[in-house]
Amino acid sequence: MIQQLATAQTGQLSADLNSVRDAHDLTADQARRLALKVCGLVKGNRDAPVFHLARKLVATGARDLFALLAPDSQALGREDRAFLDFVISVALRDAEDFAALSGLLVNNTDKAERIGALTRKLSTLLHAYRRQVIPETRHHNVFTAIRSFLMTHRPAAPEPRDGDALEFWTLKGRRDFLTRYTTVLAGLVDYAEARLTAAHWARPLEINQRADMPDNEISDQMAQQDTQTVAVSIDQHLATLENAPAKLLLATERETCRLVADQFDALARFPRSALLALTCAPVQNAVIQALRMHRNAPPDIDAPLAASTRFAAMMQQIDALAQTVEDCLHLIHAVTARTDESALARSRWDTRRQKRIETMLRRKSLADMAPEDLRDALLEQSEALLALHTLLTGAGRVLDARRRNALTEHEDQDRRSFGQKLAALYTNTAQEGVT
Amino acid sequence: MSRQSEEEQAAFAALQELRSAPAQQAAPLISTATIVAYAVRTTALSDFRIEQAMRSAPNLRRVYHHALSQHAQAASAQALAAAEAQTELRIIGPYRLEILTEDDDMAWLVIRIPKAAPDIQFMELRGKDGTGARIALGNAVAGVIQLPLDPGFAEMESVPELLRDPATEIFLL
Numbered sequence A: 001m002i003q004q005l006a007t008a009q010t011g012q013l014s015a016d017l018n019s020v021r022d023a024h025d026l027t028a029d030q031a032r033r034l035a036l037k038v039c040g041l042v043k044g045n046r047d048a049p050v051f052h053l054a055r056k057l058v059a060t061g062a063r064d065l066f067a068l069l070a071p072d073s074q075a076l077g078r079e080d081r082a083f084l085d086f087v088i089s090v091a092l093r094d095a096e097d098f099a100a101l102s103g104l105l106v107n108n109t110d111k112a113e114r115i116g117a118l119t120r121k122l123s124t125l126l127h128a129y130r131r132q133v134i135p136e137t138r139h140h141n142v143f144t145a146i147r148s149f150l151m152t153h154r155p156a157a158p159e160p161r162d163g164d165a166l167e168f169w170t171l172k173g174r175r176d177f178l179t180r181y182t183t184v185l186a187g188l189v190d191y192a193e194a195r196l197t198a199a200h201w202a203r204p205l206e207i208n209q210r211a212d213m214p215d216n217e218i219s220d221q222m223a224q225q226d227t228q229t230v231a232v233s234i235d236q237h238l239a240t241l242e243n244a245p246a247k248l249l250l251a252t253e254r255e256t257c258r259l260v261a262d263q264f265d266a267l268a269r270f271p272r273s274a275l276l277a278l279t280c281a282p283v284q285n286a287v288i289q290a291l292r293m294h295r296n297a298p299p300d301i302d303a304p305l306a307a308s309t310r311f312a313a314m315m316q317q318i319d320a321l322a323q324t325v326e327d328c329l330h331l332i333h334a335v336t337a338r339t340d341e342s343a344l345a346r347s348r349w350d351t352r353r354q355k356r357i358e359t360m361l362r363r364k365s366l367a368d369m370a371p372e373d374l375r376d377a378l379l380e381q382s383e384a385l386l387a388l389h390t391l392l393t394g395a396g397r398v399l400d401a402r403r404r405n406a407l408t409e410h411e412d413q414d415r416r417s418f419g420q421k422l423a424a425l426y427t428n429t430a431q432e433g434v435t
Numbered sequence B: 001m002s003r004q005s006e007e008e009q010a011a012f013a014a015l016q017e018l019r020s021a022p023a024q025q026a027a028p029l030i031s032t033a034t035i036v037a038y039a040v041r042t043t044a045l046s047d048f049r050i051e052q053a054m055r056s057a058p059n060l061r062r063v064y065h066h067a068l069s070q071h072a073q074a075a076s077a078q079a080l081a082a083a084e085a086q087t088e089l090r091i092i093g094p095y096r097l098e099i100l101t102e103d104d105d106m107a108w109l110v111i112r113i114p115k116a117a118p119d120i121q122f123m124e125l126r127g128k129d130g131t132g133a134r135i136a137l138g139n140a141v142a143g144v145i146q147l148p149l150d151p152g153f154a155e156m157e158s159v160p161e162l163l164r165d166p167a168t169e170i171f172l173l
Helices: A002-008 A012-024 A028-039 A048-060 A078-093 A098-102 A111-133 A139-153 A164-172 A181-202 A204-211 A220-227 A230-243 A251-262 A264-269 A271-293 A302-307 A311-336 A339-347 A351-361 A371-379 A382-401 A404-408 A411-426 B003-020 B032-039 B048-056 B058-071 B159-164
Strands: B074-076 B089-092 B095-101 B107-112 B122-126 B132-136 B144-148 B169-172
Touching (some): A012 A028, A012 A078, A012 A111, A012 B032, A028 A111, A048 A078, A048 A111, A078 A098, A078 B032, A078 B058, A164 A181, A164 A411, A181 A264, A230 A382, A251 A264, A251 A271, A251 A311, A251 A382, A271 A302, A271 A311, A271 A411, A311 A371, A382 A404, B032 B048, B032 B058, B048 B058, B058 B169, B074 B089, B089 B169, B095 B159, B107 B159, B122 B159, B132 B159
Antiparallel strands (some): B107 B144, B122 B169
């Protein structure tokens, strides 16, 4: 994603990131996290890393921003120094007033106010840079369009709700802007999160509470967690499972896990809209793919839409997958535990689980391995499986909390609207370029 | 068309314009930390890339001067009113800086260091346009540093002229 963004315009983003990476001697992981923060590709509010940085800056008690960048300064960690350096450097190159920057830490006397002012200023600078070098992010335009839609349709209660994504996409989606339903849904989730955060920051009491929290409560680790999206970490776990010599999950099961991870935030916030993304968005992908391959042929929409997974089936699929992952964990325990513990573990399995695990053990990739190799191959997958189990059971709990039956009430209507929108987007204008 | 819709269209048109615009050659980014590190370096070596960038970017010059001022033992932004003419003397904090000319070609820089003042190792001169030089001063003998400003050395060529310019900033490090 970052590479796409970097190469899309002039490579300037990539060059700028490299300059700062070299100046601070960042590792590959640190550079990747810096790139995510700079692009705003972080979980929830894209300004959250800036808030954490502002808080740390104020906590140092320094009055000179530039002194924090001196080689012998230990007040900030390496990653924070690099992030601060990036924001300041690009702002200064773009003719930001030097005096305004150097006075940032001495302006307000109140700690919470200083954090707020710093966050606002640094966010503004960073976003100005994003608009300049990453026009493809379109975050600004998406938020503007969402705000406009909500204020027009529900001026009295402009909070995004479950089901808004489809309506918004139906009204605003075009071949050249907000084309994909999943983009619209992700935009709404980010918008809802940003509104929530903005509301918290607007409350002086809340700011004071956060500003006065002990330093160790907002540690580097916490800031890093913010920058690592669920999808990114799940991708790594899925890669581990895919490359393991003993295949515990099938390719289709891994793909479903990837889809659920992509939509996890949306599931937690807008489950009905997220279920539509899980079941029908693949149809849009297929339509786009078909148009790219056969530009002159009008794509078939109705048949693949009718054949797509129903909401109830998708929910069952998630539950079943959670169970499969649990089976895998049981299998690992039984194979890797000592003989007596292993027997105890096996004795606690019910008959159906026993059968499922035995079927798994008969798979060629597992059956052909020597016991010692199998042990090692399974153990290295346990962390990835635990993460997937947490993800899938979490998704299941979210769906349970929203009454599964209620989520399917509007399914037919949603599918009909989705199909009509797809037809409007692709059937009549199949000759145009595909986004 | 509603106002919001017009705004949206305008934003989108701007986006399209950006996408279709030919790639612009942006100035390479010189990290602020690099500039600060360059200002507080412990050698008199110059980095041509940074020097060149500072000459074309006033903001980078400001950062550099800011860092240099914080790091220096003493600094003088310009000669005082009494020294408006071609001065041979600059007082920089507790230090006294003189230029003694023996003949047309040769001059000596003499820096007198009071007993209570900390030792200095380098002197950096910066003209208004960002040109300048850092020179190693050597060890003081009995509170005096004496340095030949030999125009035969390329790095010394601009030093006498800069020293005599009242607008030259002088930093003692």
